[in-house]
Amino acid sequence: MRVLLFTGKGGVGKTTLAAATAALLAGRGQRTLVVSTDPAHSLADALAVPLGPRPSPVDTALHAAHIDARTLVDHSWPALREHLGRFAAGLGLAALDAEELTVLPGVDEMLALTEVARLARTGEWDVVVVDCGPTAETLRLLALPEAIAAYLDRARVRLVADLRAVAAMAADLAAHLADLRSLLTDPATTGVRLVFTPERLVAAETRRTLAALALRDIHVDALIANRLVPRARRWQGPAAAWLRARRSEQDAVLSDLDTGSVPLHLVEHLAHEPVGTTALLDLATHLYGDKDPLTIRPPGPPLLSITPDGPDHLLRLTLPLPETATLDLARIGDDLAITIDGVRRLIALPALLHPHTITVAESDPTGLLVRFAPEHP
Known part of the structure; x- marks a missing residue:
């Protein structure tokens, strides 16, 4: 089972490329689920099908869903509400209702990540492709398991004897989050695909994201430079001159981008908007050619x-x-x-x-x- 996380600065095309990758994998016989944790939820637009919080069929081997934290709290997480309610009561706080739970900082991201892990471990799918939110939100999402688990571990040892049951619940939650982190940091299972457009500001953010993910010990499988201007080789006129100048600028950005051992994929800007599985398969051909989208980049030296x-x-x-x-x-x-x-x-x-x-x-x-x-x- 593999988990592929697609992220990048807002507007670079990560949703479309995640959907295209999922369509290609399904077309090659992999049981594939593509889900969105992005609050914008544009995955349905890319696939041209309505989507809900539960996986629904898009094609023979392709299913898709929008993960919604509010729906998880309202319908899928009664046990979590009960545990947090007892936790709050043990600390002398009023019980939390579903509405309050969804506005606690980090809870929606934690629930979304937990749901991704649950879906990945059902055994129903060979691959789970995740359309994450923009880079900043994704970094917060991926940092949560370690950060909260470490906090709970420290808080648990400070709790007095009268709160031993609360301490036990904190330990259980910390263990659950540690399990999430083990999923995220296993390069044989989980890989991140960073999508960017070849512009200096976007490339600079991509370099910072590479460092931030390495700091979290999270494996980046590939970088994807999207929307390159096609080369105007024999064209003439002002439009051709503009295309050549713009592509030259993009090539300069890419030449200055030190990707280290991370593979770089190039995708030219298409004349049409890729909507629906047919168009997405065409885009995936431009992205991967005859390469296997599930190829695992060998891990580098330890952090x-x-x-x-x-x-x-x-x-x-x-x-x-x-x-x-x-x-x-x-x-x-x-x-x-x-x-x-x-x-x-x-x-x-x-x-x-x-x-x-x-x-x-x-x-x-x-x-x-x-x-x-x-x-x-």
Whole structure:
């Protein structure tokens, strides 16, 4: 079973490319489900079929759905409401009703991600293709399992004995979120496809997103440059001159984009809007050619590695850092807090480094190198 997550800056065509990928996989005999977690819910427009919160058939091997947090709360998650109600009561808070639950920060994203995982694990599908929201929302979505699980784990140990049942529920929820994270960070199962248009501002955001996803230890399968202007090879006139100039600008953006080991797919701007499975299959042919859309990019080096250097130890964080990245590094107890362009992650330091202090930190395009020296009495 594979899970493919499509994301990118709003308006770059991620929904259409997710739908095209799903249509191609279904056409090749894979039992495929394509779902949207994007609040805009334009997947139905791309497929030219009405969609609801439950998977419905689009073609023989293709099903599709819109995941809606409000529907999940109202119909699919009575047990969650009961647990959260008991949790709130244990803390002396009023019980939450369904309307209040949907406006709690992060709950809708957590429910959407949990529903994606549930659908992926039913065994009904060979592939689940996810049309995620725009990049910023997707990064928040993918960060939630680790962030909430870590918070609950810390909060659980602080709860007094009278709240042991609440602590147990917190532990259960933390374990559930850890399970979600294991799904997201397994490169054999889950891959992200970053969609962008070849413009400098969009490419800059794509580079930042690559670094942010690497920081979360989430595998990026491919980059997709969408809507390239076709080459006007033998055309003449003002329109042809404009096309050549615009394509030259796009090629310059792509040549400056360091993708490392991440494959880059190019898709030219089509003359017609791809709506419906027939048009989407044609688009998928432009995207993949005769390649397998499920090809897994071999994982690169681990996010974190440690090597001894005399009495010191060098900790290497392998990240594709843009030259303009804003970095911040801090030691918080036995954790290392890393912030890259506003995206922060706490990384638990190995016990080997607990009695050490940070002396030097250096960055280059391949990542971050931090030197730890033993503390002297």
